Amino acid sequence: MSHAVEQARRGSGRMKRPLWGGVACAAALTLVTLAPPADASAPTADSGWSASSASSASAVFRGISWSTQPVAPGVEVRTGALRDSAAAPVWSVTVQAPAVNRLTGAATWAPLGDRAWADGTAARLRGAGLEPRLERVTWDDYSDTPRGTMGWQVRVGRYATQAEAGTTNAAVVAAGFRTAVDWTGYDGRQRPDGENIHVAVVDPAHFAGTVGASDGGNVADRENTSTVAARLGSLVGVNGGFFITSDADGVQGTLAGLSAEHGRLQSMAVGSRAALILGDGGRRPRIADLSTTVTVRDGSAVYGVQGINRVPGKVRNCGRPGAVPTVEPRHDTTCTIADDLVEFTPEFRASLPAGAGVQVVLDARGAVVSVGDRGGAVPDHGSVLQGIGGAAQWLTGHARVGARLSLREVIRDASRREIRLGPDDSIVSAAPTLVEDGRVHIDAATEGTLDPRDLSFGFAWSNVRQPRTLAGIDRRGRLLLVTVDGRQPGVSEGFTLAEAARFMRSLGAVQALNLDGGGSSAMAVDGKLVNVTSDATGERAVGDTIQVLPRRRTS
Numbered sequence: 001m002s003h004a005v006e007q008a009r010r011g012s013g014r015m016k017r018p019l020w021g022g023v024a025c026a027a028a029l030t031l032v033t034l035a036p037p038a039d040a041s042a043p044t045a046d047s048g049w050s051a052s053s054a055s056s057a058s059a060v061f062r063g064i065s066w067s068t069q070p071v072a073p074g075v076e077v078r079t080g081a082l083r084d085s086a087a088a089p090v091w092s093v094t095v096q097a098p099a100v101n102r103l104t105g106a107a108t109w110a111p112l113g114d115r116a117w118a119d120g121t122a123a124r125l126r127g128a129g130l131e132p133r134l135e136r137v138t139w140d141d142y143s144d145t146p147r148g149t150m151g152w153q154v155r156v157g158r159y160a161t162q163a164e165a166g167t168t169n170a171a172v173v174a175a176g177f178r179t180a181v182d183w184t185g186y187d188g189r190q191r192p193d194g195e196n197i198h199v200a201v202v203d204p205a206h207f208a209g210t211v212g213a214s215d216g217g218n219v220a221d222r223e224n225t226s227t228v229a230a231r232l233g234s235l236v237g238v239n240g241g242f243f244i245t246s247d248a249d250g251v252q253g254t255l256a257g258l259s260a261e262h263g264r265l266q267s268m269a270v271g272s273r274a275a276l277i278l279g280d281g282g283r284r285p286r287i288a289d290l291s292t293t294v295t296v297r298d299g300s301a302v303y304g305v306q307g308i309n310r311v312p313g314k315v316r317n318c319g320r321p322g323a324v325p326t327v328e329p330r331h332d333t334t335c336t337i338a339d340d341l342v343e344f345t346p347e348f349r350a351s352l353p354a355g356a357g358v359q360v361v362l363d364a365r366g367a368v369v370s371v372g373d374r375g376g377a378v379p380d381h382g383s384v385l386q387g388i389g390g391a392a393q394w395l396t397g398h399a400r401v402g403a404r405l406s407l408r409e410v411i412r413d414a415s416r417r418e419i420r421l422g423p424d425d426s427i428v429s430a431a432p433t434l435v436e437d438g439r440v441h442i443d444a445a446t447e448g449t450l451d452p453r454d455l456s457f458g459f460a461w462s463n464v465r466q467p468r469t470l471a472g473i474d475r476r477g478r479l480l481l482v483t484v485d486g487r488q489p490g491v492s493e494g495f496t497l498a499e500a501a502r503f504m505r506s507l508g509a510v511q512a513l514n515l516d517g518g519g520s521s522a523m524a525v526d527g528k529l530v531n532v533t534s535d536a537t538g539e540r541a542v543g544d545t546i547q548v549l550p551r552r553r554t555s
Helices: 054-062 115-127 162-174 225-232 390-398 459-463 497-506
Strands: 065-072 075-083 091-095 097-100 107-110 132-138 149-159 179-183 194-202 210-214 236-239 259-261 264-267 273-279 284-298 301-305 314-318 329-336 340-344 358-363 368-372 382-388 406-413 426-429 433-436 468-474 479-484 509-514 523-525 545-549
Touching: 054 497, 091 162, 115 132, 115 149, 149 162, 162 179, 194 236, 194 523, 210 259, 210 273, 210 426, 225 236, 225 523, 225 545, 236 468, 236 479, 264 406, 273 509, 284 340, 284 468, 284 509, 301 340, 301 390, 340 390, 358 390, 382 390, 433 468, 433 497, 468 497, 479 497, 497 509
Parallel strands: none
Antiparallel strands: 065 075, 075 194, 091 149, 091 179, 097 107, 132 149, 194 479, 210 545, 236 523, 236 545, 259 264, 259 426, 273 284, 273 426, 284 301, 284 406, 314 329, 340 382, 358 368, 358 382, 433 509, 468 479, 468 509
16 A cells, blocks of 8 residues: 555455365355354453464355456456355444654554553553453464564444444543544454455466556556556556655655566665566566666766655655665655655656756766756656765766766666566566465565554554455466455455465465555456445556556557
8 A cells, every 4th residue: 555554434157167276166155154263361352263374264265256257368357255244343442552653763653552551451441431352463474573462452342333433432532542443344353244356367378468567658647547457458457556645755656666667667676575577578477576776877986876756865665775764665654865866767757856956967878968956857868867965966076968877777686686677578566575485475574564563553554454456476377466345344344464465375376465555456457447446536546557458459
């Protein structure tokens, strides 16, 4: 998700062969009853089904009823629905725990705290005449976080409607607590009562078209996934990576992570994060953690470029050398860089950022056309460098009109092997990795979507069910593009990251990653939106998309 997790809640054919990975197709809905795990160590806590149980997850996925729509040779879309009447989610009031932002030291709030806080809060609530309950939250199936208890949630009441919960919420707030009104169906530790899922399967062995990233022709704007798909004549389109949604964080629509189109970088990686590489027009897809290095050279003098097509001094999701308050990836966080050099490509079709610093305009050969103040536009057949702080000083000392500056872009995977892009290659990145080498492998802490040392950060993004867009590759080399609707109580609740990983594995994915989600999650088939997006205003305009395009006939 390319924004803070939203708090808004909304109420509200069959297959001829089995789906891969043992997920059975059903002519009718199968309702699965899962026994809650015992928790002798927490006798006062409510227990739900174990979200970390792979066997339980597989049982849930076997309860999905599937239908299949052939779209083109080698392309089909499978639509699944889960309805579980045995699940019993409710509306409840969740008390927030005081916390401290680990990076900034600022006071904040977390949806859970330690046991001492939970016990003390419960005692205060009882003293105010309220009946609290304690719910133990365990760490999910992450590869890089602790095991066992993550923390405790303190809740009050179980209600059929949000309005009823709101009445109790007012009483809890009046007693001096900070709260949130939650639908417990979003808890990963309880069974979902509804999921609506779309799975597009692209088989390179039988598909004659191409699959690639598309930003709609302008990296500095936002468009609906379905709008881009209709304009391009796409067979299937889904939203892509994380992007800027607020002017305070940069230019809206620009990507907050690695992206490449037609073999050329359009934005740089923020640390080493998961990326979908669509090699050879999508005929050779793979997933890897990628990092980027870009340098500009004047003879023997070299300076590091820290960004492409973004506002100098601001880097969304952090993860760049010199970034403050962290050089590590940190999702939905805007870091600052004092000495920053940024490249702008012709695909940046907006006014260039103005302000202090130096700007150098280059022609197609890298020759310096002008040196001056920041602003204006990128030439159609050239590029622009903008520097602030020490980068501005370097440009002033090395950029001379008529002289040539050479730029070098390097993409590397986690093994430090260089990834060379051709004109038919593209990259879409997000976070985190979900499946690696055929096994669930969620590096949420490493990729900056969760912080084991700060429960105020990333819990709702990672551990709570949300709308998700996912990409995977199975053993046959087929590309799997998936959306699950969410934030629709009783209709479709979404996946946690761990559920997303297990679902992709159940489809037979040997590699998978999480793409942008939340209100951005969208799938278009033949140019028309097929899923139900979660924003109250309708389909969200996004920064980039993945489009499955038919082969173009030549006259």
